Amino acid sequence: MIIVKEILERIDYIDFVGNDQLKINYVLPILELNNAENAISWCADKNEDILKTIKTNSLIIVSQNNNQTQSLKNYLIVENPRRTxxxxxSVFFTKSRKPTISHSAIIDKTSKIGKDVFIGNNVVIEENCIIGNNTTIQHNTTILRDTIIGNNVTIGCNNTIGGIGFGYEKNKNGDFELIPxxxxxxxxxxxxxxxxxxxxxxxxxxxxxxxxVKVDNLVHIAHGVKVGRNSVVIANAMVAGSVNIGENSWIAPSSSILNKRDVGNNALVGMGAVVTKHVEDNTIVAGNPSKFIRHIND
Incomplete structure (x- = not known):
């Protein structure tokens, strides 16, 4: 439980209307807010008509452009409701993991583990790896040799980091052999x-x-790929070998990028797109094969 006054002391806001002693016990989606008293939620401007139906004694976060706050008992006006x-x-409702290394984890003695690290059950860390401070590696993940992981990294369950890529060459007999x-x-x-x-x-x-960089579930990032700062690669995306993705770019779900292609800075690869050509900075591409849709700033 938290009190609204505690929230107001920790965040930046434009205005608050209501009872700053209101107790907050629940976090709910805006459409479920009437199911409980003393909850907190947020409302996007495009959904502002929903607020006409809200009868609960709860706190709702809105922007200064919202025009449907008249009937609300408690609301907080901020610049960006979703971000607030x-x-x-993050501040009030997230429980951080206690730094610990599971007894079932297998860590090679040549690897270096930083401070305040969480390493879950059945994690394997092979030789000559470096794991930075405040990093979390969850259950059943394998970190193969020579991998370097920085500070404040979160890696979920059942991942393989540092596996051998799918790179083959035919020998003189015409049979495929793995390239080391x-x-x-x-x-x-x-x-x-x-x-x-x-x-x-x-x-x-x-x-x-x-x-x-933020990488979703069920993503494949192949050998030699480079993903630039603050870019996002979302579920079921396949990034083939030697692809370069720039900064602040968005690789949508189920998209595929052909090997050795470049995706520029601030670019967006649409859902299910198959990228066969380079993607320029500040552009949106979509389709199979992907085609230019528009510039981001248009």
Missing amino acids: FQEIL HIGNVVIKNNVDIGNNTCIDRAVLGSTILEDN
Whole structure:
């Protein structure tokens, strides 16, 4: 339980109307807010008509452009309701894991583990890995040799980081033989990786995820890929070998990027797109094969 006054002391806001001693016991979606008293939620401007139906004694976060607050008992006006809601969840409702290393984890003695790290059940960390401070590696994830992971990284369950990529060459008899992958994976600071995702080591050099990259569940990132700072790769996306993704770009669900293609800065690859050509900065592409839709700033 928290009191509205405690929220007001911790966040930036434009105005507050209501009872600052209201107790908050629940966090609910706006459509479920009438199911409980003393809850908190947020409302996007496009959904403002929903507020006409709200009868509960709860706190609702809205923007200064919202025109349907007349009937609300308690509301908080902020610049960006969703961002403020995220901040409140992080500060007041999220339980951080206690730093610990599970007894069932297998960590090679040549690997270096930072401070305040959580390593879950059945995690495997092979030789010569580096794990930074305040990093979380959840259950059943495997970190293969020579992987470097920065600070404040979160890696979910059942991932394989540093596996051998799918790179083959035919021998003189015409049979495929695996090309040795002697590179590694480098995951920099503040990266989040979901569950059941594979990130392969480079043939030479490194597969790199720059600071603040966010990777969803069931993503495949192949050997030698580079993902720029603050970019997002979402569920079921396939990023083939040696792709370069710029900064602040968005790779939508179930999209595929052909090997050795570049996706520029601030670009958006649409849902289910198949990228066969380079994607320029500040553009949206979609379709199979993907085609230019428009510039981001249009």
